[in-house]
Amino acid sequence: MPEPSVRVGVDLDGVLAMLAIKMREIAEGVFEFKGITETDYLMGMSVQQVQKVLRFMINRDMIYDLQRHRETRAPLGDWLRRGHQVVYLTGRGADRFTSMFETSVIHDLWKQTYQWLDKYGYPDAYEDNIVFEADKLKFCRESGIDVLIDDNPALVQPNGSCVQSTSKLLVVLRDQPWNRGVEYPCRIMRDLAEVERFCPALAEEAATK
Numbered sequence: 415m416p417e418p419s420v421r422v423g424v425d426l427d428g429v430l431a432m433l434a435i436k437m438r439e440i441a442e443g444v445f446e447f448k449g450i451t452e453t454d455y456l457m458g459m460s461v462q463q464v465q466k467v468l469r470f471m472i473n474r475d476m477i478y479d480l481q482r483h484r485e486t487r488a489p490l491g492d493w494l495r496r497g498h499q500v501v502y503l504t505g506r507g508a509d510r511f512t513s514m515f516e517t518s519v520i521h522d523l524w525k526q527t528y529q530w531l532d533k534y535g536y537p538d539a540y541e542d543n544i545v546f547e548a549d550k551l552k553f554c555r556e557s558g559i560d561v562l563i564d565d566n567p568a569l570v571q572p573n574g575s576c577v578q579s580t581s582k583l584l585v586v587l588r589d590q591p592w593n594r595g596v597e598y599p600c601r602i603m604r605d606l607a608e609v610e611r612f613c614p615a616l617a618e619e620a621a622t623k
Contacts, residue, residue, distance in 0.1 A: 432483065
């Protein structure tokens with residue numbers, strides 16, 4: 415009896431797009447910020463410094479020019495061919511951003527996000543399937559997402575915004591310097607295809623179509 419199809423939420427920055435590399439380059443090279451580190455989710459920057467770097471990037475179309483992790487597109491296409499669903503889920507332009515930037519900057523960020531996904535040929539990346547949401551866990555639970563692939567360690571730690579072991583939502587972290595200290599749960603992967611190790615229903619033998 416085949417497994418039902420799986421809905422997978424995929425984060426952009428830190429999973430598909432190499433935002434941190436570019437932000438660090440600008441923070442150190444353009445603004446000469448000190449204390450930048452890869453082991454912190456915000457790279458050791460204050461919210462004001464992050465805002466300054468992002469504004470610089472958005473105004474110069476650098477979001478569109480971000481590099482991508484090259485092994486990310488094929489697994490998504492494979493899952494879709496097997497009958498599963500992929501939803502692109504990002505905090506870009508969500509509530510926390512609207513308090514940081516004026517509307518025109520937010521719209522430019524959205525535009526560059528759509529264009530970036532299209533440029534690299536990510537499957538099913540049409541506008542209605544790209545969700546800008548700050549509270550990803552809440553969205554996943556309300557929208558029937560089965561698996562969330564992200565890089566934010568706060569999503570799996572037992573304090574703060576966490577995923578309880580009894581939750582039906584499976585969160586898998588893409589390996590990044592800022593999440594390597596996470597101990598709960600131990601779901602770290604270097605390649606998107608490794609998600610199948612944690613979610614057997616994504617494996618080929620569980621295909622529904």
